[in-house]
Amino acid sequence: MRSIDLLLGRRRLLATAALAPAGAAAQDGGAWPNRPVRAVVPYPPGGPNDIIARLYAQALGPILGQTVLVENRAGGSGVSGTDFVVKSPADGYVFGIIDGGSLTILPHTQPRMPYRVPEEVTPLSVVTRVPEALVAHPGLGVTTMPALLDLARRQPGRLNIGTAGAAGISHLTALLFRAQTGAAVEVVPYRGAAPAVTDLIAGQIQLLFADLPPLLPHIRAGAMTPLALAARQRSPALPEVPTTGEVGFPKLLAENWYCAVAPRGLPPPIAARLSAALKDASEAPGVRRELASQGAEAAWTSPEAMLALMREDSENWRQIVLASGVRSE
Numbered sequence: 001m002r003s004i005d006l007l008l009g010r011r012r013l014l015a016t017a018a019l020a021p022a023g024a025a026a027q028d029g030g031a032w033p034n035r036p037v038r039a040v041v042p043y044p045p046g047g048p049n050d051i052i053a054r055l056y057a058q059a060l061g062p063i064l065g066q067t068v069l070v071e072n073r074a075g076g077s078g079v080s081g082t083d084f085v086v087k088s089p090a091d092g093y094v095f096g097i098i099d100g101g102s103l104t105i106l107p108h109t110q111p112r113m114p115y116r117v118p119e120e121v122t123p124l125s126v127v128t129r130v131p132e133a134l135v136a137h138p139g140l141g142v143t144t145m146p147a148l149l150d151l152a153r154r155q156p157g158r159l160n161i162g163t164a165g166a167a168g169i170s171h172l173t174a175l176l177f178r179a180q181t182g183a184a185v186e187v188v189p190y191r192g193a194a195p196a197v198t199d200l201i202a203g204q205i206q207l208l209f210a211d212l213p214p215l216l217p218h219i220r221a222g223a224m225t226p227l228a229l230a231a232r233q234r235s236p237a238l239p240e241v242p243t244t245g246e247v248g249f250p251k252l253l254a255e256n257w258y259c260a261v262a263p264r265g266l267p268p269p270i271a272a273r274l275s276a277a278l279k280d281a282s283e284a285p286g287v288r289r290e291l292a293s294q295g296a297e298a299a300w301t302s303p304e305a306m307l308a309l310m311r312e313d314s315e316n317w318r319q320i321v322l323a324s325g326v327r328s329e
Contacts, residue, residue: 032270053070079113087263094263104314107314108321109167123261
């Protein structure tokens with residue numbers, strides 16, 4: 001009996017020793033990832049968020065040694081998909097590539113939020129920066145922001161300015177534009193950039209504030225006139241277009257950004273490895289070239305810098321929401 005007990009004891013010891021490295025590897029990120037990783041987008045396919053996520057997923061695959069699958073979970077203006085991410089297991093196999101507004105604007109415009117920011121989010125990195133652009137219908141006859149403001153003063157109430165969604169960044173930027181310039185324009189929120197672009201080209205509205213990428217092809221085709229970028233610096237895609245600061249409104253800023261986030265409690269070694277992989281992906285020539293061609297900029301920040309940006313932007317947008325009284329539908 002004693003010999004049997006000793007034999008069983010040795011087998012248990014060997015089994016424990018064999019399992020220990022795998023368990024330790026799982027804790028320190030050494031075994032991660034050993035299966036495909038999902039990158040969740042909180043919007044439908046084809047939009048700017050989806051395009052950005054697919055570029056990064058393609059670049060991340062070889063870096064991580066696993067396929068990175070893009071999964072679209074649309075609904076609730078970005079809330080549903082973001083909520084899915086933060087409530088997923090914190091094991092590194094689900095992370096989100098989402099717009100910054102889901103973290104810094106929606107908590108102030110939604111009456112009930114299913115997740116808390118930043119408490120339930122592990123920030124990984126900002127991945128793309130996108131300026132908001134003010135464009136006009138060519139038939140309006142203005143090519144600069146000063147000319148637009150002069151027209152608005154001479155013909156108050158004539159101009160409509162569309163936005164790519166209610167209570168989102170472009171809507172709040174249009175309200176900020178009206179408050180800071182004193183222009184008597186009517187703000188018209190659309191359900192996305194596409195219908196707003198269609199109506200601007202058709203002349204149903206005269207002005208539009210939206211992310212630069214969906215506007216850029218129409219600007220280049222001459223279907224809309226760029227007046228200013230609500231950004232700190234000019235865009236290489238449109239180097240001739242001034243910033244709002246250059247035309248006298250330095251506080252009219254609205255730089256949209258997209259980021260990678262994971263659920264709260266993601267093990268630090270996995271978070272560090274994923275953040276480093278995102279840095280490598282942001283420096284991939286194909287990612288940088290494709291985003292630049294669309295008027296966007298590939299980016300990377302440390303998780304700490306992203307957290308600081310989230311807090312700063314959240315407070316700025318909170319004040320704008322309070323002043324405007326805007327609420328999501």
